[in-house]
Amino acid sequence: MQTDLLQLADEWGPEKVLVVSDTRTGMRGVLVIDNTARGIGKGGTRMSPTVTVAEIARLARTMTWKWAAVDLFHGGAKAGILGDPNSPHKEAILRAFARALRNEVPEEYLFGLDMGLNERDAAVLADELGSLGASTGLPRALGGLPYDQLGVTGFGVAEAADAAAEHIGLKIAGKRVAIQGFGAVGTAAATRFLELGASVVAVATAGGTVSDPNGLDISRLQSLREHFGDDCVREYPAGDLSTDVLSVDADILVPAAREDTISDKVATETSVSLIVEGANLPTSPSSRSILKQRGITVVPDFIANAGGIVAAAHSTDSRNSPFVVNEENVFTMISEKLRANTTQVLQASQEEETTSHEAAFALAADRVREAMALRRRLPFD
Structure with a gap:
């Protein structure tokens, strides 16, 4: 997980890079909060034997653009645990990771699901911190929206x-x-x-x-x-x-x-x-x-695969509500937002003779920059 942390910083972030460990369980993990101008950090938590700080930072930046492009008010963040997701000690490792981030979750970051984690793992993270609002992707039995099951x-x-x-x-x-x-x-x-x-x-x-x-x-x-x-x-x-x-x-x-x-x-x-x-x-x-x-x-x-974060936004919005998320509304919003964003980005790419990634970045960056300006986060003149 070694990298030069200072080399990660640019005009957008990251705002915080936190590397944590636990001797007893062997847990080693990282949280990168990239940019919270538009809201608290939200992005999936992955567990893999190859996790690196640079990888998580790169993915956190993608989350910054993804949230802005879909025009929902969260900031970009990502977390990773260096380890085998099939480890017999997975629950202990997850609990150690959650404890290590108790000052950041859920005030600055919300756990979510990514490679190597499932709904049961989300429940473990939330349970360790004593708050169902600490993680999205919870099982139905805890009022969550089962992303993977719904697809x-x-x-x-x-x-x-x-x-x-x-x-x-x-x-x-x-x-x-x-x-x-x-x-x-x-x-x-x-x-x-x-x-x-x-x-x-x-x-x-x-x-x-x-x-x-x-x-x-x-x-x-x-x-x-x-x-x-x-x-x-x-x-x-x-x-x-x-x-x-x-x-x-x-x-x-x-x-x-x-x-x-x-x-x-x-x-x-x-x-x-x-x-x-x-x-x-x-x-x-x-x-x-x-x-x-x-x-x-x-x-x-961050245009095509934003369906998961639309669902996460619905789940986050309802985390303190006793009512189940309306799944039909989730699919309707995913379809509407992603189809509109796809057409807008491809049209801009065609008109400006840029790649679609450049057009998508311009769309997202304008939204993030405007929020940064309103919150006095841009460089001094």
């Missing part, structure tokens, strides 16, 4: 894809979709793509890629995932295992796994017309430029 982020990714397809003159019905990652985001996106009339021709997990030009049986693949995890692609009875998902012949590519997956080589060789970023930070500035030059439309991560 809110993946639903939003498909809605953004549909809006982008309309913008560039495509009808999503009948289009072929390749999805990298078949976790909560990828499975929900696949389901929504089918409802919109598209076919999913390739799915990739850590176990490999399975493809079928005639379309995969997503229900079958989801069932296999429940039993075999990432190896579901190898257990699928009739698919081709010889092709990488990033090189499959498709119309739409959804990177929904990890950061930095769309290399310059992929950008140069891909045959798709549309890339919709379900994961955070799957492309680099250089690969985005290549895609722009090739006329391939890209919906940026």
Whole structure:
């Protein structure tokens, strides 16, 4: 987790970087509160053996832009725990992490779900601090909104894809979709793509890629995932295992796994017309430029995958209420906000001849800068 913390700072943040540890449990973690001009810090908490301070800072910055782009009033933040999410000591580690951040949570930061954490873990974090308002993503039994079960982020990714397809003159019905990652985001996106009339021709997990030009049986693949995890692609009875998902012949590519997956080589060789970023930070500035030059439309991560934070905002708003969140309202808002933001960003990109990421950043940065000015957080003249 070593990094030069001072090198992380720029005009936007971070406002606070807190590295914590606990000798008894072996817990090592980090909280990065990037920018709170528009509200308290909110972003998922991840647990991974490869977590670094720089990674969490990078993701916290993405949250700053994501909240601003979707025009909801939270600030960017992220937390990470260095460790195995399958550890038999996970609960003790989570409790130690929560205790270490008791001065920051929930006044400056709210826990949420990210890679390696689930609803039960959210309940543990909230319980340790004695407040159900300390974490979003709680189980239904505690009044929470089960993001992964509902598939809110993946639903939003498909809605953004549909809006982008309309913008560039495509009808999503009948289009072929390749999805990298078949976790909560990828499975929900696949389901929504089918409802919109598209076919999913390739799915990739850590176990490999399975493809079928005639379309995969997503229900079958989801069932296999429940039993075999990432190896579901190898257990699928009739698919081709010889092709990488990033090189499959498709119309739409959804990177929904990890950061930095769309290399310059992929950008140069891909045959798709549309890339919709379900994961955070799957492309680099250089690969985005290549895609722009090739006329391939890209919906940026903090535009396309903001469905989860819309749901988190609903959950946060209701954390002191005895009433259950209205799930229909959540999906309606996700669809409306993400479709409108996608169209606005792609239109600005076209008019200003910039990449879609540059257009999305300009939209979000203007909103953050205005809030910083009103709260006297800009540099002295």
